[in-house]
Amino acid sequence: MRKWNVLRPSAIGLRVASTAVFAAGCFWGVEAAFREIPGVTATTVGYTGGTAEYPTYKQVCTGRTGHAEAVRVEYDPKKVSYELLLDTFWRIHDPTTKNRQGWDFGTQYRSAIFFSDPPQQAAAVASLQAQQPEHRRRIVTEIIPAAAFYPAEEYHQRYLEKRGEASCHVGLKSDQASIDTEPKVQGGSSLWQRLLKTGSSKT
Numbered sequence: 001m002r003k004w005n006v007l008r009p010s011a012i013g014l015r016v017a018s019t020a021v022f023a024a025g026c027f028w029g030v031e032a033a034f035r036e037i038p039g040v041t042a043t044t045v046g047y048t049g050g051t052a053e054y055p056t057y058k059q060v061c062t063g064r065t066g067h068a069e070a071v072r073v074e075y076d077p078k079k080v081s082y083e084l085l086l087d088t089f090w091r092i093h094d095p096t097t098k099n100r101q102g103w104d105f106g107t108q109y110r111s112a113i114f115f116s117d118p119p120q121q122a123a124a125v126a127s128l129q130a131q132q133p134e135h136r137r138r139i140v141t142e143i144i145p146a147a148a149f150y151p152a153e154e155y156h157q158r159y160l161e162k163r164g165e166a167s168c169h170v171g172l173k174s175d176q177a178s179i180d181t182e183p184k185v186q187g188g189s190s191l192w193q194r195l196l197k198t199g200s201s202k203t
Contacts, residue, residue, distance in 0.1 A: 017041050017042070017075060017076055018074070018076075018077045019072060019073065019074050019075075019116060020072075020073045020075065020082060020085050020116075020120070021048060021070055021071070021072050021073070021113075021114035021116075021146055021149060022034075022070060022071055022073065022085075022089050022112070022114070023048070023049070023068035023070040023071075023109075023110060023111060023112040023113075023114070024071075024089060024092060024101065024111055025069070025093050025100075025101025025102065025104055025109045025111070026069060026101065026102075026104050026109065027045040027046075027069040027070060027156070028045070028156070029092070029160065030045075030069075030092060030093070031045050031071045031157075031158065031159075031160075032158075032160045032161060032165075033088060033092045034071060034073050034085070035158070035161065037075075037080055037085070037088060038079060038080060039078075039079030039080025040073055040074070040075045040080060040085075041074045041076055042073075042074040043071055043072065043073055043074070043158075044071070044072045044149075044152075044157065045069070045070070045071050045152045045156050045157060045159075046070060046071075046072060046150050046151040046152045047060050047065070047067035047068070047069065047070065047108075047149075047152060048067060048068060048070045048114060048146070048147055048148065048149045048150065049066065049068045049070070049112060049142075049147055050065040050066030050067030050068070051065065051066045052064075052065035053148070053150075054150055055150060056153070057152060057153055060108050061108065063106050063107050063108060065108075066107070067108060067150075068107070068108055068109070068110050068112055069108050069109065069152075070112070070114065072149055073085060082120060082123055083123055086113070086123060086124060086127040089113065090127070090131050093111060094111075095111045095128075095135070095139045095140065095141040096136075096137040096138060096139055097111075097140070098110065098140045111140060111142065112141060112142040112143070113128075113141060113142070113143045114144060114145065114146040114147065115143065115144070115145060115146060116145075116146045121145075124143045125143060128141060128143065
């Protein structure tokens, strides 16, 4: 059985980051997108929302664990807001396809926001309502309380970054009625900047 590290804040110089958890299909591309955001201090891909304890990737792929592939995002709220993370979440996937992103099918690829407190819940609900007019079909994203999060196997962590790649399914938003292409970040060609400019990781 894998051993899980329990992080304990030091008594001196403590600086606690806020945490957000999102599921938007294959977690490789989702993690790559969030890692590019200024103010994001750490990311972990893993499994959450199911019933099985300490699931493996193979088990999650069967669809019988109930878990979704997800990304835990640690961020400095002084540098980036939860609302901006939500904006990124909507931009990098199609929230109108149930249990599917691109060619990936299964409940593990569902769209979901896992909130940790009432303010996150309220922000997520308001964000979904603001996004709905941008889509022809109904958004099927789940907004549910955060549950136990199980980090995925080490080889999944920063998977695309290790291979010099920057996309998985990210950017497959077939039903979106319109995309704001006005650049919000000037210059550069990072994944994060391209997402803000075009709503897609495709180049």
